[in-house]
Every structure is written in C-alpha cells, then in structure tokens.
Amino acid sequence: MEWSVMFMGPVGSGKTTAVKTISDIDVVSTDERATDDVQSLKSHTTVAMDVGVLALGEKDKLRIYGTPGQDRFDFMWEILLEQSKGVLLIIDHSASDPVAELDHYYQNLMQRVQHRSVPIVVCISHMDAHPAKGLEPYHAYFRDRLGLAAESVPPILSMDARNKPQVRAALVVMTALLEMVERFPKAQHLRRV
Ligand SMILES: Nc1nc2c(ncn2[C@@H]2O[C@H](COP(=O)(O)OP(=O)(O)O)[C@@H](O)[C@H]2O)c(=O)[nH]1
Ligand SMILES: [Mg+2]
Structure with a gap:
C-alpha cells in the first residue's frame, strides 16, 4: 500500500527540510532562487513541490510532499x-504572529477539504527560538476561537524539521490517524482531525 501525505505551511516553516530529513531517497526538490518578497526571508524557496519517500515495511510506503x-x-x-490522504501543517513558532498563520492555513485547508475526511496534524517548528512560549496558544486557537470540542482538535506537536525522530513522530501520528479514518469512517469526530 502507498499513502501520500503533504506538508503545508508558511515560507520558512520547515517543509522542505522535513521532507529531506525523513526521506529514504534523495528528495526531488524544485527550490528556486527567491525573487520577490520571499527574498528577505530566505534565498531559495520551493515553487512546485518536494517529493520524498518513506518505506513502511517491505511493501508499504509513504509518499511525502512538501508544498510551496x-x-x-x-x-x-x-x-x-x-493526491494526499492527510496534511501536516507546519507553523513557525518564531514568526511574529504564528497563531494568525495557523488560522490562515487551517481556514484555507478547511475550505478545500470540506467534503473529505482529511486528517490533520499540526507541527510547531522553531520552538527552540522561544521555548518558554509553549503549545498552549495553538490549543487555545482551536478550543476558544474555533470552539472545537476536545476530540475534534487535531494533534499539535512540537517538531524541529531537522530532527529525524521528531519528524518521524509526526508521521507516525499521521499514519495512526489515517488508519483510524479507514477503520472508523463514520466516526464524526475523526473527520476533521
Ligand atoms: N532553529 C530551527 N530551524 C529550523 C527548524 N525547522 C526548520 N528549520 C530551518 O528553517 C529553515 C527553512 O526551512 P525550509 O525547509 O526551507 O522551509 P520551507 O519554506 O517551509 O520549505 C531551514 O534553514 C531549516 O533548517 C527548527 O525547529 N528550528
Ligand atoms: Mg520549501
């Protein structure tokens, strides 16, 4: 079996790095020199996608996309x-307003997946920049601003995109959610997590 999942999120949050960190094969990347407003953020940016592959046992594999x-x-x-069964949303904790970025990407995603069960895992990168500010603001966003019941809040993990065990942990959570959605397709509370 082959499943595809994708990393989504703002420029510089760590999508390309996460795909490279975890992939068994050399990542096919389409990074180009940044020419516009992104240039002030970093010199290279993904314009089409990154593609990586992670073997799960002998026959099964996870295809991993990094989006621009x-x-x-x-x-x-x-x-x-x-193409993707699940989305890992990477949010840069060191951004000036990371919760606003989470809101932007989460709302955009929700509009696009309205009628599908697409599990989401929220990965918070660059925690090392502000370790004291924990994950609570992200939980509060889903709980207080969106009013989601606890069982509908997606898993929120700290993930340094350069750290293999941490990226792997995020993908393990994602594959567990994919299994749950497949096994319990009618479970309402799984439709959005
Ligand atoms: N300090 C720190 N740097 C990180 C972390 N995650 C990713 N990076 C770095 O952030 C930079 C931008 O990452 P990149 O993967 O190009 O971002 P993308 O635009 O989302 O594809 C790279 O230099 C990464 O090494 C993290 O948790 N902490
Ligand atoms: Mg990139």
Whole structure:
C-alpha cells in the first residue's frame, strides 16, 4: 500500500527540510532562487513541490510532499491535496504572529477539504527560538476561537524539521490517524482531525 501525505505551511516553516530529513531517497526538490518578497526571508524557496519517500515495511510506503508556502502557488496545494490522504501543517513558532498563520492555513485547508475526511496534524517548528512560549496558544486557537470540542482538535506537536525522530513522530501520528479514518469512517469526530 502507498499513502501520500503533504506538508503545508508558511515560507520558512520547515517543509522542505522535513521532507529531506525523513526521506529514504534523495528528495526531488524544485527550490528556486527567491525573487520577490520571499527574498528577505530566505534565498531559495520551493515553487512546485518536494517529493520524498518513506518505506513502511517491505511493501508499504509513504509518499511525502512538501508544498510551496506562498499563496500565489496555491494551485499546487489543490493538486497535491487531491493526491494526499492527510496534511501536516507546519507553523513557525518564531514568526511574529504564528497563531494568525495557523488560522490562515487551517481556514484555507478547511475550505478545500470540506467534503473529505482529511486528517490533520499540526507541527510547531522553531520552538527552540522561544521555548518558554509553549503549545498552549495553538490549543487555545482551536478550543476558544474555533470552539472545537476536545476530540475534534487535531494533534499539535512540537517538531524541529531537522530532527529525524521528531519528524518521524509526526508521521507516525499521521499514519495512526489515517488508519483510524479507514477503520472508523463514520466516526464524526475523526473527520476533521
Ligand atoms: N532553529 C530551527 N530551524 C529550523 C527548524 N525547522 C526548520 N528549520 C530551518 O528553517 C529553515 C527553512 O526551512 P525550509 O525547509 O526551507 O522551509 P520551507 O519554506 O517551509 O520549505 C531551514 O534553514 C531549516 O533548517 C527548527 O525547529 N528550528
Ligand atoms: Mg520549501
């Protein structure tokens, strides 16, 4: 069996790095020199996608896509979402307003997956920049601002995209959710997590 999942999130949050960290094969990347507003953030940016592969046992594998961060490439999100069973949303904890970024990407994602069960895992990167500020603001976003019941809040993990065990842990959580959705397709509370 082969499942595809994708990393989504703002420029510089760690999508390309996460795919490279975890992939068994050399990652096919389409990073280009940044030419516009992104240039102030970093010199290279993903314009189409990154593709990695993680073997799960002998026959099964996970295909992992990294999407471009900028909204003007959001047609790629649509294409990759059609292929993907689950989405890992990476949010850069060191951004000036990471909860606003979570809101932007989560709302965008919800609009696109309205009628599908697409498990989501929220991965918070760059925690090392502000370790004291924990994960509570992200939990509060789902609980207080969106009013989600506890069982509908997606898993929220700290994940340094450079750290293999941490990226692997996020993917293990994702594969567990994919299994649950497949096994209990009618469970309402799984439809959005
Ligand atoms: N300090 C720190 N750097 C990170 C972390 N995660 C990713 N990075 C770095 O952030 C930079 C941008 O990552 P990249 O994968 O290109 O971001 P993308 O735009 O989402 O594809 C790279 O230099 C990564 O090594 C983290 O948790 N902490
Ligand atoms: Mg990238």
